[in-house]
Amino acid sequence: MTREITFSIAVNEAIAEEMRRDPTVVLLGEDVAEAGTPFKVLSGLVEEFGTDRVIDTPISEPGFMGIAVGAAMTGLRPIVDLMFGDFLYLVMDQLCNQAAKTHYMSGGKLTVPLVLRTNMGATRRSAAQHSQSLQALVAHIPGLKVAMPSSAYEAKGLMKTAIRDNNPVVIFEDKLMYNDKAEVPEEEFLIPFGEANIKRIGQDVTFVATSSMVQVAEEAAEKLSAEGISAEIVDPRTLVPLDEGTILESVRKTSRAIVIDEGHQSYGVTAELAARISEKAFYHLDAPVIRMGAMDVPVPFSPALEDLTVPTADGLVANARKICRGELVHAA
Amino acid sequence: MTREITFSIAVNEAIAEEMRRDPTVVLLGEDVAEAGTPFKVLSGLVEEFGTDRVIDTPISEPGFMGIAVGAAMTGLRPIVDLMFGDFLYLVMDQLCNQAAKTHYMSGGKLTVPLVLRTNMGATRRSAAQHSQSLQALVAHIPGLKVAMPSSAYEAKGLMKTAIRDNNPVVIFEDKLMYNDKAEVPEEEFLIPFGEANIKRIGQDVTFVATSSMVQVAEEAAEKLSAEGISAEIVDPRTLVPLDEGTILESVRKTSRAIVIDEGHQSYGVTAELAARISEKAFYHLDAPVIRMGAMDVPVPFSPALEDLTVPTADGLVANARKICRGELVHAA
Amino acid sequence: MSETRQHNTDDYIRMYKQMVRIRAFEDNANRLYLSAKMPGLTHMYSGQEAVAVGICEALTIEDKITSTHRGHGHCVAKGANFREMFCELLGKEEGYCRGKGGSMHIADQSNGNLGANAIVGGSMGIATGSALTAKRLGNGQVTVCFFGDGATAQGLWYEVMNMAALWKLPVIYACENNGYSEYTKTDEIAAGSLVARAEAFGIEAFQVDGQDVLAVNNLAQQLAERCRNGEGPFFIELNTYRYHGHHVGDINRDYYRSKDEEAEWKKLRDPITNFGKWLEDQKILSADELVALNEEIAADAEAAVTYALSAKYPEAHEVNMHVYADNSA
């Protein structure tokens, strides 16, 4: 019960357990078999399940995404491995025009139970085409569910739920968290979709943070507590379905909110979170909801620039201070 | 000066004028030449400019989008015709990984002056894959500009600006407006990007509406005025760059806002508009900012269902009434 | 007709009937459009009947097909009923998709039709994935992927052909080359050879007269069998012709296709007329029987239309249903 494992092993365990349980689960992607992906997250699976179920594909993202949709419609439960979240653009048609809409368009007769696991996250010096956090794009498309695990524990529990879900689910793993450890029970567990997790209890301000931004929020909360500011951290865990209730409840209590997500800020996840809170907790808010997304710039390669583009604990501390001390923000 | 022309002719004129002015402007897409597109928007252009500049392509959206990017990098100014906005998913990689990022990734040395003209809008009984309004997806990607003309006047003025812009610009035309007429000057004019238009002046509530939702807003405003509620209508005209200033100024005056866009509501354009207003006009708001987007469902074919999915003037009237009469919204 | 009798009489009659049923369906759909009773647009399959019927008659009910924007023919050929089909075209609750899909998304999973698709080429991955399921589950099913000549311009096809070939999947790519992709002749948008494109991936490829239902059916039977024996994938190019415009609203089309060309195909190469003649020659059906059969089907179709016109629309609350499948099962 108290063992700690890495995020990477947690994902691996989740998939292995589900593949053992259900022979219709198959894995599909580039270098998923012997290589176990470039991040080595899937190491060992092909040895246990064989190349019939752990299937190396050519570099054909639209193609194997489409194949997964057809396989899902006819009796398999494919897990598609998309090596970088930036390649989502390549599979958007199969994901959003096909997978997301098939159940609805068929009047509920066809189902597409598949998982697209991919990643997000900058500051790896991987430049503009290997660093994007594109969760907002898929969260906008009805028919898709979207999960954002924030630690090894969520990585395991959400992955298992995703595999058993009868709908297309997109899971974004932050590549920078693969080696981060967390307590993960040995016993089987699942994390239901649409249930936010209150990661830290506080009174003065609510941080709604996704994925690795939960760590940023925790670091900021620690610092703030030294100054006597008590922050509550809510991790939605899934963007779709979104547990609006838990978020609103927290904000109604604290009267202040900062939302943090690593996607570009404009037209991104922070917009949805902030808009909902602002609308639905309107009469409780003591200050504007502050948004912290990544800068609206392609991710630069240079370390001197890249680190400036993502939300940081210091930035969060500064924002929290402002609104908790009653400084007027945008009061022009 | 007082002539009225259709939206469709306005687009055609804009393109023809710019092609006359600048020999590097070329048009690329499916059935753009003799057929002049299925909507007949481009009729006559091939006769004037020839098949070297009005180029019929195979049904290869990713391919001709990519070709346009390369052509733009090397001296042409391509206008890509994407027959339905729903096909955006197919060109996302070339648009968002390549076109949007090239200028930045090259440190400002390469430029990609291209226009992607496509459409949006439901209630044409075209079902889930021919009815989407996907402006939020591209608005989220830094490096792209996004225009949403709301009448023939804007259609012409924004198109001309787009063609002269040195960046990739995506223009969404509402297919239901092609036959709508508006006054469009005979003399040349351009509409600058990032300047919202105050379509109607009012005191009690601000409607921020995009594309055909401006018509919905106008209809609602008429009805409301009969009840003594005076609505101001702001048409941002471009989502990127966004004229935040004009929007905020209006809301600071009226103290109430409703934002309307035909994209899906969640994680959509209404989220960004509402979040910005809520954050930056916080101390001026008398009521929560209400969002009206399309329902979060794939667009159903059946007329009995499809019409339920989009924002309507009646819905807008009802919402405006509520917040203007001081009814508490989400006051739980 | 390329053939003397090989099947039993019932098979021949069913093939004929199915072709007539498709034609009758389309004639009614077109009338519904022209009389403004049908919401939206639709794409007529008339003229191409021998393709859908020749192929689907070589398949079992468990075998799968994927279809296109021009999908009514595939749907009928794979076993669908008129009533549910017309209800779907009219957006009614009793439609195959409860009115939510419409013409361009009609699907009939009860007969193995995984659905029409409004994205040209959009179902190529789906068909290939269905074949992956068949291979993985060892259920002996074959999947046929229907698509048009225009769809060969979609890169997706090359990606999935590559995987189908590498993994030896039981899928048949059936390209209905009707000479046009919307308002453009195929040669203006397709370089080289379609057959060679499939062969380049090591896929055995065939060309067949798509107006000859027996030729199509014979080839399809062989290839379905060979798929079941693990010899897939295959490619077939079927030469055919659409009688109507690209869609029902494409009426003035002289600028891209001559009236003479249309008349010639209809007169000389109509799959139904020619097969009817053959049935007469072979004494399988008399001229009178053919007429009777046509009339019976026409009456069926009209009855289905009447039914569908007065059938009810889905209730408003359905708008929110089926966005997500539930997980109780």
Next chain:
Amino acid sequence: MSETRQHNTDDYIRMYKQMVRIRAFEDNANRLYLSAKMPGLTHMYSGQEAVAVGICEALTIEDKITSTHRGHGHCVAKGANFREMFCELLGKEEGYCRGKGGSMHIADQSNGNLGANAIVGGSMGIATGSALTAKRLGNGQVTVCFFGDGATAQGLWYEVMNMAALWKLPVIYACENNGYSEYTKTDEIAAGSLVARAEAFGIEAFQVDGQDVLAVNNLAQQLAERCRNGEGPFFIELNTYRYHGHHVGDINRDYYRSKDEEAEWKKLRDPITNFGKWLEDQKILSADELVALNEEIAADAEAAVTYALSAKYPEAHEVNMHVYADNSA
């Protein structure tokens, strides 16, 4: 070497030098990585030098190329300087892209290099579009699209080949088949024949030994000339080998590629060693001259590294620059 002397001596020497410059660049880049001085990862071109050099030496400075994630070789071969290149790899302001692109996006528009690309196959459209510009403007430019064997799995290629063939564009698709696509052998992910895939679109296709710089250069010269005469597009498959892992961090790679195989290519088929021998045989350069030349280039590369290591990073305010090009011009 496939050839006796045809060029003038300077051409041969420049080809040799350019290959050595690529190797020297990569050796230094690899050392920067191993000593943790380089941000991120990078993909070494070593072993494939004859491809980039053989082709780029057949081009003018106005001709265009598009490059890949394994792009340093193309960049050097098209005329780039060490300093700006190392500065780019280290994220410095003086880099070709002001440090914003890095290894995977290095571009050098001053020499016609439209840029590396981190999306496999991502530049196939760009190259074809560049050829469209050339045709439309009638400027006589040729574009070469470099990509790997793995990239042939991207559907985009087939789409743009079709258009290039239909429109007779002056583009050469140059596939560097190094036998691997990341950690997988090419035959496991490519069915049929690459050459046949291009030919199916009516594109003339060639195979050439990618380790033989003269063979590559001769073919490239012919095809570039023919492109300028309106005879394009063309396809070339160049058989070659990468010496390092897929990227600099791919060190333990026995599970997908044997040490023996690597040793054999390096020993028998090294493009630089073999061409050096030929230059000696032809009495173009003596053994001593070859050594001197190698040393000079090594010194140049090291000097550039030293310079780049101490060059300055872009200022913070640059993070917001170049998102949009301004419209004043």
